Amino acid sequence: MPRELRAVDWTGNSLALIDQTVLPQRTETRDVRDVDDLVDAIRRLVVRGAPAIGAAGAYGVALAMLQGKREGWSREEVLAAVARVRAARPTAVNLMVCVDRVLARFDEGLDAVLAEAVQVQREDVAANRAMGEAGADWLLKRVGEDRPLRILTHCNTGALATAGWGTALGVVRELHARGRLEVVYADETRPLLQGSRLTAWELAQEGIPHYVQADGAAAGTILRGAVDAAVVGADRIAANGDTANKVGTVGVALACADAGVPFLVAAPTTTVDLSTATGAGIHIELRDGAEVLEWGGVRTAPAASRGHNPAFDVTPARLVTGLATERGVLEVSAGELPGDHLK
Numbered sequence: 001m002p003r004e005l006r007a008v009d010w011t012g013n014s015l016a017l018i019d020q021t022v023l024p025q026r027t028e029t030r031d032v033r034d035v036d037d038l039v040d041a042i043r044r045l046v047v048r049g050a051p052a053i054g055a056a057g058a059y060g061v062a063l064a065m066l067q068g069k070r071e072g073w074s075r076e077e078v079l080a081a082v083a084r085v086r087a088a089r090p091t092a093v094n095l096m097v098c099v100d101r102v103l104a105r106f107d108e109g110l111d112a113v114l115a116e117a118v119q120v121q122r123e124d125v126a127a128n129r130a131m132g133e134a135g136a137d138w139l140l141k142r143v144g145e146d147r148p149l150r151i152l153t154h155c156n157t158g159a160l161a162t163a164g165w166g167t168a169l170g171v172v173r174e175l176h177a178r179g180r181l182e183v184v185y186a187d188e189t190r191p192l193l194q195g196s197r198l199t200a201w202e203l204a205q206e207g208i209p210h211y212v213q214a215d216g217a218a219a220g221t222i223l224r225g226a227v228d229a230a231v232v233g234a235d236r237i238a239a240n241g242d243t244a245n246k247v248g249t250v251g252v253a254l255a256c257a258d259a260g261v262p263f264l265v266a267a268p269t270t271t272v273d274l275s276t277a278t279g280a281g282i283h284i285e286l287r288d289g290a291e292v293l294e295w296g297g298v299r300t301a302p303a304a305s306r307g308h309n310p311a312f313d314v315t316p317a318r319l320v321t322g323l324a325t326e327r328g329v330l331e332v333s334a335g336e337l338p339g340d341h342l343k
Contacts (some may be wrong), residue, residue: 005159007047008055010117013066015059017034017047020160022203025238034067035060035081036159040086041269042095045192048234049161050271051124058117060085061102065110079106090283091244091312092235093273105124124163125269127326132170135266135324139171139229140180142262148182149175149228152218155189156198157233157266165342167266171203171324173244176208180337184210185227186217189246191291191309215248219255230256234267241317241332242279243267247310262321265332269325279314287311 009016013034021044022028028047034040038060041047047056061082068078086099098120105112143149151172158169167172175181184203189195196212203210213221223225230252237243243249243265256263276282289307294300301307319331323341330336 006164007049007160008059008121008130008163009050009123010012010059010062015056015063016088017041017056019046019159020048021167022200023160023197024238032063035064035085038063039084039088041051042085044317048194049156049308050092050094051162051167051268052129052160053089053092054098054270055117055124055163057085057088057095057120058098058102058120061106061116061235062110062117065106065113065236067193070113071105074336085148088156089285091285093234093276094268094270097270118311123164124268125165127270128162128165128167128170130326131167131266131268131324133167134243134326134328135177135231135264135322136180138322138324139175139262139264140331141263143228145180145272148180150182150186150226151175152187152227152230152252153199154187154195154230154249154252156194156202158199158202160198160202161233166202167233167268168264169199171264171266172203173206173229176206179206184208185218185221186212187215187248187252188208188212189248190215194246206250215251217314218248218252222255222259222261225259227259227261229262229264231264231266234265234271235312235322236276236282237265237267237272237338238276238278238282238317239272239274239337240278240296241320241323241336241338242277243315243320243323244282244284244312245315246316247313250313250319253315256321257319263315263319264324264329265315265320265324266324269327272325272342274339274342278317284313285311
């Protein structure tokens with residue numbers, strides 16, 4: 001994949017978002033010029049992945065200011081628009097953190113807000129590269145350096161899900177760059193197939209050998225000894241190390257624990273939420289039940305069936321072997337806490 005790929009990019013007066021709902025069939029960029037359009041893009045997963053949503057939210061403050069100037073909004077109306085962006089998806093803490101960080105410079109004017117949003121984006125790319133190196137180092141020491149590794153991942157955590165490079169997929173890319181990667185098992189990630197549509201697309205662009213498998217195959221793949229480690233991302237990490245990620249992640253973690261293979265979470269420190277004590281306090285977004293009752297717009301379940309469609313689940317800290325951030329790797333299941341990287 002070209003290193004310059006950006007899922008979120010500021011054009012000067014609008015936000016250019018790679019439309020991830022149409023990949024891999026088409027590569028299209030959506031030009032976002034108003035707050036309602038941005039909120040819609042976040043909710044419909046045109047842009048997705050906690051760090052990418054955070055970057056979009058950071059620029060969303062500037063977008064609200066520009067729209068307010070065009071339409072003659074009051075200060076209160078601009079701030080209300082920013083609040084809508086902040087609340088667009090409730091589970092990913094990066095969105096709230098990045099909006100709040102940029103909003104702190106609101107009274108300094110548009111240039112200051114934009115400068116802060118650009119810095120948010122730059123810091124995320126740097127953090128991704130650092131955690132990629134740290135995660136790769138840790139895996140090679142933990143699993144062994146005698147052969148290339150076989151990695152399983154769940155959902156999409158690459159350049160498409162971040163400001164650039166990737167979190168969990170950044171670890172994979174680093175292993176590949178070192179010649180220490182044999183193959184990747186990419187879970188398809190039902191019901192919206194972020195694994196088969198997006199992760200596989202990124203891996204193919206990089207020339208990284210991979211399999212796409214059904215989510216239900218993941219545990220068996222791990223238990224039969226075909227995987228050396230699982231590497232996943234996160235949308236929110238509680239103070240005790242409980243980790244919210246795409247639904248289906250906890251099953252991967254349970255299988256890793258039973259098989260005795262590492263389960264590594266890769267996420268920037270902006271994903272750590274010390275105000276949430278445990279995973280029980282993480283709000284889990286429930287999406288439209290139609291996503292699991294239909295396939296390609298055709299109803300596959302009986303008319304009387306209702307859809308239960310949580311977008312995320314929570315993996316208990318005891319199952320998280322390691323947490324890679326831009327500051328290194330913490331061994332969470334051994335008692336190290338995410339807050340240790342925030343001191």
